Amino acid sequence: MRSQPVTTPLDRNVDRPISVAELFTIGIGPSSSHTVGPMRAAFDFAQRTLGQGARPQRVTCDLYGSLALTGRGHATDTATILGLAGWEPERLDPDAATGILAGIRERRQLPLAGSHDIAFTETDIVFHPRQFLPEHPNGMTFTATFADGSVHGETYFSIGGGAILRKGAPAAATNVAVRYPFTSGADLLTIGDASGLSIADMVRANEEAWRAPAETDAFLDAVRVAMSACIDRGIAQEGILPGGLKVRRRAHAIAQGLTGDVPGSNPAEVFEWVSLWALAVNEENAAGGRVVTAPTNGAAGVLPAVLRFYETLVAKDVSVEARGEGARTFLLTAAAIGMLYKKRASISAAEMGCQGEVGVACSMAAGALAAVLGGSNRQIENAAEIGMEHNLGLTCDPIGGLVQIPCIERNTMGAVKAINAAYLALRGDGSHIVSLDAVIETMRQTGEDMRSQYKETSLGGLAVNVVEC
Ligand code: SF4
Incomplete structure (x- = not known):
């Protein structure tokens, strides 16, 4: 971890075919990289954690760099909470978001992936405005804590336009065969x-x-x-x-x-x-x-x-x-x-x-x-x-x-x-x-x-x- 940002290209693969469906997605405001991307990352973390049969007692999220510096104005914190609660930008009714968040705050409990209640308060989202992860200015780490004291963490990067990358995940497939491949x-x-x-x-x-x-x-x-x-x-x-x-x-x-x-x-x-x-x-x-x-x-x-x-x-x-x-x-x-x-x-x-x-x-x-x-x-x-x-x-x-x-x-x-x-x-x-x-x-x-x-x-x-x- 470092205090100065760098802009290492994480996903710059000129050969990877991109679909129109990757460029145009229907989501919610105000930011694709600071709202849509973090919501997708939180959703993915919650799904993967429960999908592996794990039942954490608590989940925290650390936001780094640009996500921490402009995250409050860009609703990164609320998007993260909604993603952990099982909501995706495509499915969430923007008019319903306020009520969902109010319910989580009132109960001080979050339904992880929509199904497994965990204790949760606003302080479980931690902003680190002076720290940038080395791979990308928009980094976030989720940590799940279990009853026996063990923890499991995953780091994600919101790389623009609502797209995310999970650290350590296999590289996106480049073997999609399009009829007219172009890179320039x-x-x-x-x-x-x-x-x-x-x-x-x-x-x-x-x-x-x-x-x-x-x-x-x-x-x-x-x-x-x-x-x-x-x-x-x-x-x-x-x-x-x-x-x-x-x-x-x-x-x-x-x-x-x-x-x-x-x-x-x-x-x-x-x-x-x-x-x-x-x-x-x-x-x-x-x-x-x-x-x-x-x-x-x-x-x-x-x-x-x-x-x-x-x-x-x-x-x-x-x-x-x-x-x-x-x-x-x-x-x-x-x-x-x-x-x-x-x-x-x-x-x-x-x-x-x-x-x-x-x-x-x-x-x-x-x-x-x-x-x-x-x-x-x-x-x-x-x-x-x-x-x-x-x-x-x-x-x-x-x-x-x-x-x-x-x-x-x-x-x-x-x-x-x-x-x-x-x-x-x-x-x-x-x-x-x-x-x-x-x-x-x-x-x-x-x-x-x-x-x-x-x-x-x-x-x-x-x-x-x-x-x-
Ligand atoms: S890039 Fe920055 S200044 Fe431009 S529209 Fe997005 S948030 Fe606003």
Whole structure:
């Protein structure tokens, strides 16, 4: 254990095929790495412990590094308790979480994996803000204590986008045989040239390694519906966001102030609509609502906002079926780009700063929009590159450790920037100087050079220059 963070790449395996279902997961806010990941880790530990027939009397959890520094604002502690109690982000009704937690606190007992009561108090979650585990800035250790005094511990890492790794677990399988394996943007272009396929077509074919095409379509449609529902729910809500910063939700008031019911009826307001959609999602995320990690929760508003832009403005006159197919193409293309960042760098803000979250989402959305606007593979690659190039160096410095300032507004910037990147790329022929691979590598190097104060620790930037009231 050490006092200074390092960013050793734990899961950087460029050859491991990644599915769209790994990039887009439906979970709860406010953070994929600090809420969704810890809940999954706690769930896994509880299931594995009971599954081995063990019946502990107590379970404690030690949170390290970024998880400890911003864990309270990111609800890491409550997510861990819920995970130990047998809840997963996909199944938990966000509206029920408060009641479940109140019951555990009141009884001072936690139903481990939902079935085995153990004594539990809030102090069983221990924050270690000055200690970073050597493998990753987001580390957590669970310890089960038994009646005979023996203990069993496991360490997990939340590596971004809600994904977790258990220390000592066998490496993820790399033997999934996809039809068009790719590890770089250059691969995508080469395969496209040889096969005549679009980037979305390649990913769609690859997904057959995991499930039938109809199931992939159903999954993509469910993601689209969840993104859209999140926008609509966010617009309907008013009031103050939780956490103590007293941040007022703005989406509802902005929606009331826009002229006309139809986005685009006033051309001057187009970007205001886009910003509204992104705001709505990220206000829902900050409130602990249901969101799609795309590729993370903090950056969850960018892709839905740009997808809604496509559906309501670009594709407003096409058939419902064509619009639905366009949305699938949008998500498949975005996923291909997200896979490259996950393979070659990281989507964890604790490793890369916000360039790895909102920057990546912007890059994904830019390429996806270029695809549904009819762009060639080279124009898509160009759009994705532009989307990241102008987010390089973006730090993560959330005030109060909450995913609110600068996060909520930042998603509006990511969405607007993505649209601009797509149209810029479509004005060219796809040839450009900085490749997507070069910009991903630049992001990785910049992230590794970035001081830890700016990587989801709330020890620098806005987090120390704005007084919380
Ligand atoms: S600043 Fe960016 S990376 Fe950091 S918590 Fe907010 S959205 Fe996530």
